[in-house]
Amino acid sequence: MKKLACLLVLSCFAISIQAQKKSKTKAKTETKEFAIDSSKVLTLDKTIKTLYQVISAEKEEERNWKQFKFLFYPGAKLIPTGMNQDYVYKAKYLTPQEYINNSKKWLKMNGFIEKEISRKVNAFGNIAHVFSTYESYHSKDDEKPFMRGINSIQLVYDEDRWWIVNIFWAQETEEYMIPKKYLPRKK
Known part of the structure; x- marks a missing residue:
C-alpha cells in the first residue's frame, strides 16, 4: 500500500513538473511574441512609426499592447473628439489602459490599419508637437480608407527616449475636411 501511495505521489509530482515546463514554455513564447522593443522610442520618428504599427492589425490579429503602453509617459492621455447625438463636440480623456479596454x-x-500620410513637426528643446494626418482601413487590402483624421501628438524627450504625453485627435467630417497643408504634397 505504501508503494502505491508513493507511486501516486511521484506520478502527481511528475505531471506537475511537466505542466510547469509547458506553462513556462508558453509564457516564454507569449513574452517573446509580445516583447517590448526599447529601440523603437529612441527617435521621434521611430516613436510615431511604432504608434501606428502597434495600433494596426488585420481582423482577429492581436496587437502588442505591451509595446503600446510603453510608448506613453506616466499620466499620459488619449483624447478622442467627436460629435455626440446632440451635435455637440466632446472630448473624452482616456489612459492608455482605458483606451485598450474600450477598443481592443x-x-x-x-x-x-492606421497609416500616417503626412506629418508636421514643431520641436523645442526636449518637447515636440506632431500633427500627424492618418487614413484608416479595415484591412491592408482595402483600396480606400473608411476614415481620415489628424492626430495631435505631444511628446517629451526624457530618460534618453521619446515619450508620448498626449494624443488628441479628430476625424475628418463633411463639415471639417482636412486642410491641404496637412495632406501629402501631390507630385
Missing part, C-alpha cells in the same frame, strides 16, 4: 474588442473584430 472592436479593433480585433473589425480589423484596423
Whole structure:
C-alpha cells in the first residue's frame, strides 16, 4: 500500500513538473511574441512609426499592447473628439489602459490599419508637437480608407527616449475636411 501511495505521489509530482515546463514554455513564447522593443522610442520618428504599427492589425490579429503602453509617459492621455447625438463636440480623456479596454474588442473584430500620410513637426528643446494626418482601413487590402483624421501628438524627450504625453485627435467630417497643408504634397 505504501508503494502505491508513493507511486501516486511521484506520478502527481511528475505531471506537475511537466505542466510547469509547458506553462513556462508558453509564457516564454507569449513574452517573446509580445516583447517590448526599447529601440523603437529612441527617435521621434521611430516613436510615431511604432504608434501606428502597434495600433494596426488585420481582423482577429492581436496587437502588442505591451509595446503600446510603453510608448506613453506616466499620466499620459488619449483624447478622442467627436460629435455626440446632440451635435455637440466632446472630448473624452482616456489612459492608455482605458483606451485598450474600450477598443481592443472592436479593433480585433473589425480589423484596423492606421497609416500616417503626412506629418508636421514643431520641436523645442526636449518637447515636440506632431500633427500627424492618418487614413484608416479595415484591412491592408482595402483600396480606400473608411476614415481620415489628424492626430495631435505631444511628446517629451526624457530618460534618453521619446515619450508620448498626449494624443488628441479628430476625424475628418463633411463639415471639417482636412486642410491641404496637412495632406501629402501631390507630385
